[in-house]
Amino acid sequence: MNRVRDYRQQKKLSQQVLAKEIGVARQTINLIENDKYNPSLDLCIRLAQALETDLNTLFWEVGEDE
Numbered sequence: 001m002n003r004v005r006d007y008r009q010q011k012k013l014s015q016q017v018l019a020k021e022i023g024v025a026r027q028t029i030n031l032i033e034n035d036k037y038n039p040s041l042d043l044c045i046r047l048a049q050a051l052e053t054d055l056n057t058l059f060w061e062v063g064e065d066e
Contacts, residue, residue, distance in 0.1 A: 002059045005033040007051040022046040 008018050008029075015029040024043065031037035032047070039047070048058050 001035060001061070002032065004029070004047060004051070004058060007053055007058065008033075011051060018047075018050060021050050 008015070013021075015033075016026045019026045019029045022043070023046070028037060028039075028043075032039055044055055044059060048055050051058065
């Protein structure tokens with residue numbers, strides 16, 4: 001599970017606005033938020049930058065393997 005939806009909502013962005021900001025379709029954001037699409041590293045980086053966070057925080061579970 002990723003935290004894209006949480007961070008997007010905290011920033012009060014719609015899926016459409018976030019998608020436009022990073023250059024993808026709104027449906028792509030929806031699929032990522034619902035864990036039905038595995039984004040490329042480039043897309044992950046653009047998402048993290050747009051949401052003002054880092055890849056670890058956005059995509060990896062903290063404490064799962066510790």
